[in-house]
Amino acid sequence: MNRMDTALRELAGMDDLAALSSGIHDLHPGVKLLAAIIYIATVASFGKYDLSGLLPMVLWPVLLYQLSGIPVSLCFRRLRFVLPLVLAVGIWNPFMDRQPLLRIGMMTVTAGMLSMCTLMLKGVLCLLASFLLMATTGIDRLCAALRAMHVPEYAVTLLLLTYRYIAVMLREVSVMTDAYSLRAPGEKGIRFRAWGSFLGQLLLRSMDRAQALYDSMLVRGYRGEFYYAGTRPVQGRDLLFLALSAAACMFFRFVPAAQILGSLFI
Amino acid sequence: MIEFAHVSCAYEKDRPVLRDVSFSVQEGETVGLIGCNGAGKSTVMKLLLGLLPCSDGKITAAGLPVDKAHLAEIRAKIGVVLQDPETQMFMPTVYEDMLFGPMNYGLSREEADRRIDAALEQLQIGHLKHRHNHRISGGEKRMAAIAVILAMQPDILLMDEPTAALDPYNRRKVIEVIRNLPGTKMITSHDLDMICETCERVILLCDGAVCADGPAEQVLRDRELLEAHRLELPLRYAHIR
Ligand SMILES: Nc1ncnc2c1ncn2[C@@H]1O[C@H](COP(=O)(O)OP(=O)(O)OP(=O)(O)O)[C@@H](O)[C@H]1O
Ligand SMILES: [Mg+2]
Numbered sequence: 001m002n003r004m005d006t007a008l009r010e011l012a013g014m015d016d017l018a019a020l021s022s023g024i025h026d027l028h029p030g031v032k033l034l035a036a037i038i039y040i041a042t043v044a045s046f047g048k049y050d051l052s053g054l055l056p057m058v059l060w061p062v063l064l065y066q067l068s069g070i071p072v073s074l075c076f077r078r079l080r081f082v083l084p085l086v087l088a089v090g091i092w093n094p095f096m097d098r099q100p101l102l103r104i105g106m107m108t109v110t111a112g113m114l115s116m117c118t119l120m121l122k123g124v125l126c127l128l129a130s131f132l133l134m135a136t137t138g139i140d141r142l143c144a145a146l147r148a149m150h151v152p153e154y155a156v157t158l159l160l161l162t163y164r165y166i167a168v169m170l171r172e173v174s175v176m177t178d179a180y181s182l183r184a185p186g187e188k189g190i191r192f193r194a195w196g197s198f199l200g201q202l203l204l205r206s207m208d209r210a211q212a213l214y215d216s217m218l219v220r221g222y223r224g225e226f227y228y229a230g231t232r233p234v235q236g237r238d239l240l241f242l243a244l245s246a247a248a249c250m251f252f253r254f255v256p257a258a259q260i261l262g263s264l265f266i
Numbered sequence: 267m268i269e270f271a272h273v274s275c276a277y278e279k280d281r282p283v284l285r286d287v288s289f290s291v292q293e294g295e296t297v298g299l300i301g302c303n304g305a306g307k308s309t310v311m312k313l314l315l316g317l318l319p320c321s322d323g324k325i326t327a328a329g330l331p332v333d334k335a336h337l338a339e340i341r342a343k344i345g346v347v348l349q350d351p352e353t354q355m356f357m358p359t360v361y362e363d364m365l366f367g368p369m370n371y372g373l374s375r376e377e378a379d380r381r382i383d384a385a386l387e388q389l390q391i392g393h394l395k396h397r398h399n400h401r402i403s404g405g406e407k408r409m410a411a412i413a414v415i416l417a418m419q420p421d422i423l424l425m426d427e428p429t430a431a432l433d434p435y436n437r438r439k440v441i442e443v444i445r446n447l448p449g450t451k452m453i454t455s456h457d458l459d460m461i462c463e464t465c466e467r468v469i470l471l472c473d474g475a476v477c478a479d480g481p482a483e484q485v486l487r488d489r490e491l492l493e494a495h496r497l498e499l500p501l502r503y504a505h506i507r
Contacts, residue, residue, distance in 0.1 A: 216353055218341065220414075225370070
């Protein structure tokens with residue numbers, strides 16, 4: 001069992017999550033996608049020092065995680081490889097922007113520190129929302145929704161194949177590392193000298209495999225449509241969810257909830 | 267139903283894989299395609315599905331020439347079990363994989379479900395229905411891959427090594443299914459006993475050319491012919507000197 005295997009099982013785990021049932025799972029995929037886009041756009045629109053305004057935005061995804069029965073911690077565990085990248089985005093801000101804003105005891109909080117925290121939080125919130133969308137919808141239903149929203153066929157096929165390609169590539173890496181370690185006992189990882197041929201092989205093999213998979217989709221009648229994903233028309237509850245979601249975003253964006261709450265106590 | 271007329275093809279320039287191959291398969295016939303490793307059996311199947319262009323000759327499938335204009339129509343009539351089930355299954359679960367083909371061809375969900383259950387029942391693998399494709403064993407995957415194609419109920423069935431990696435019980439199941447299935451069938455295998463039991467006619471490929479084509483009874487009893495092409499008599503004829 002190597003690390004790629006773990007990654008693979010986690011990827012398959014996404015499909016398991018998507019197969020659960022809850023009020024959130026049952027919503028129309030297109031509506032969920034739209035709600036996620038609105039949420040992410042709202043998060044992005046906060047000013048770069050507006051940490052206090054951004055904070056309440058945490059509530060909406062956390063509530064949805066609760067409703068869909070998917071633990072928030074799972075998102076962080078699954079995305080532990082991506083998380084450092086997201087957090088690294090703002091890491092230089094404290095050094096660039098040293099203008100002091102306020103003092104807490106001995107420590108001076110600079111504008112850079114504040115904007116770093118805001119950026120990090122933005123990244124985490126976007127991750128939370130995208131993970132929830134994937135975990136409650138599944139790639140096929142998502143693609144079907146995109147098609148229904150008239151996103152061009154090639155773009156959707158590209159998305160789908162990329163997603164499947166990740167799984168194919170992970171599997172190839174897993175198979176190849178196993179084969180390598182079986183014949184190189186006592187070695188940890190892959191010897192540097194072998195990297196070139198290993199990567200080249202990986203690329204060739206995974207491309208071949210991806211081609212074969214696409215072929216086998218074609219011979220079974222795939223022509224860019226997702227009939228099998230079982231789409232249904234948008235219903236009242238979907239629209240209600242969309243309206244609620246948009247209203248929540250607008251509320252937190254334009255009503256300084258944290259400040260009002262804070263002023264109640266001070 | 268299927269016709270190859272002087273077909274040649276190559277994956278790489280100057281290394282022909284098929285050379286001047288001609289044969290035809292009538293409607294309702296079950297034909298075994300045999301030959302040693304690398305003889306070009308899988309290539310014949312790829313050509314039929316238009317997954318590979320042929321450099322020379324003419325291929326007809328289901329009465330239509332295999333070219334860009336007719337591909338969709340042809341593929342709708344052909345079901346293929348690929349040699350490597352790994353490359354055939356791409357949906358998360360067996361059930362979703364089985365649903366893929368029928369839904370693409372416009373069946374209703376109910377009809378598709380009916381076919382899926384029938385196919386699983388035929389092969390007695392109902393327990394695999396909701397399993398994850400990459401969490402089942404090699405042989406289970408092969409059975410699932412066959413079920414996937416059975417659910418499509420194609421007019422022409424191509425099977426590349428359908429019994430490889432199967433235990434004797436499952437192998438027997440697959441043989442029975444092939445025997446009871448109506449339609450035109452073309453089966454490649456190194457399991458010559460299985461070919462004996464399922465096919466009335468056998469085509470022997472060697473080095474990319476047809477070197478024997480006749481009734482299974484006749485070709486598969488010919489010890490000299492088989493051994494000259496790195497094959498052995500099927501067990502049932504092994505007593506023949
Ligand atoms: N993708 C490819 N690129 C280049 N050459 C290939 C490719 N696939 C197969 N070949 C070559 O084409 C020839 C025929 O291959 P094919 O897969 O049709 O053999 P086969 O009869 O199915 O063999 P097996 O019994 O091993 O399955 C072989 O010599 C093989 O090396
Ligand atoms: Mg082959």
